Amino acid sequence: MLAAQRQELILEQVRRTGGVRVADLVESLAVSDMTVRRDLDVLEHRGSLRKVHGGAVAPEGPRTEEPGFEAKSTRQEDEKHAIARAAAGLVEPHSAVGLSAGTTTALVAEYLADTPGLTVVTNSLHVAEVFHRTARPDQTVALTGGFRTPSDALVGPLALASIRGLNLDTLVLGVHGMHERAGFTTPNLMESETNRALVEAAATLVVAADHSKWGTVGISTIAPLDRCDVLVTDSGIPDAARAALSERVGRLVVTDVRPRTEQG
Missing domain, CATH: 1.10.10.10 (Winged helix-like DNA-binding domain superfamily/Winged helix DNA-binding domain)
Incomplete structure (x- = not known):
């Protein structure tokens, strides 16, 4: 060849x-x-x-470039499933959990669908659909209102009004990028504002991000690295990134990636 x-x-x-x-x-x-x-x-x-x-x-795009949900859902699929499964394991039954929008957090919802007694707050249409589909009577799901972004997040004043004043046990946050200086970022200014409100509402912040997010910087920072209590990523994360993250986040969880047929 x-x-x-x-x-x-x-x-x-x-x-x-x-x-x-x-x-x-x-x-x-x-x-x-x-x-x-x-x-x-x-x-x-x-x-x-x-x-x-x-x-x-893939090369880093413009800081405001925002791929749609479907485009992102085909990237790093095995990594995202491994991360989502591990992140879901950090959520306690009968707790109040926030799930931001994103392809990885939508998978977290799939792994949480059978967890008893959850109260779920989300600005993601896809996350809400997962829980609507499973419809456990002991789960409560609150979907914020708001304007819809390309990643199918609900944002803006209605979303902020829904979130402010809440007290969540855990937030599982999906991000566009993570960077040693810029922290956790997004290419959408309004989505960043909504995500910051979710972060402020949470006692524990879990960030779910695959290795390709390292080094990517969106236009707006959601939170610095040291605000993260647990970062769940995959074994493709570079060694230098592991070292930097281990020093900044509360706990670094690196998942082994296997084909989904072997993940169970």
Whole structure:
């Protein structure tokens, strides 16, 4: 296979899933580790991707670029399921939990659907749909009002009025990016304001973010890293990021990623 053909296959996978691992490319392309790394160097030089420890991710877009829910839902699927399962395990039965909008938090809702006695507050149409579908009589779900964003979050004055004055045991927060200086960020100013209100309402903040979010900076900061009590991410997180996060967040949980058929 010619180098140009390999590189196009690599880019196709990055576009489809949001990231690639060197080890996976070595196996799927039947080439050496060094060959894959040279291809990644070439593609990074062109601005087609961004190298991270052990692989590469899609290049960082403009700070206000906001992909839709469906586009984001196909990225890092196995990682998000592993993270969501671990994050859901941090929520106690019979507690008040907030779930922000996002593809990972929508999966957290799936894993919480059978948890007894929950009171759920969310500004996510997808999260509310999960609990509406399962309809446990011992669960209460409050969906904020508000304007709908591209990520299907409800934001604005109605959402803020619904959240302010609440006292949540735990908030599971999904983010667009996380950065050592900028903290946890989003590309949507109104969504940032709503998420900050959720953070203020929560006794414990759990952030659920896969490795591709590291180094990405949206226009608005939701919270600094040290506000996070537990960060749940996956084993693709670079070593330098692990070190930085371990120093700043209360607790770092790194999940092992397996195909969903093996996750149970």
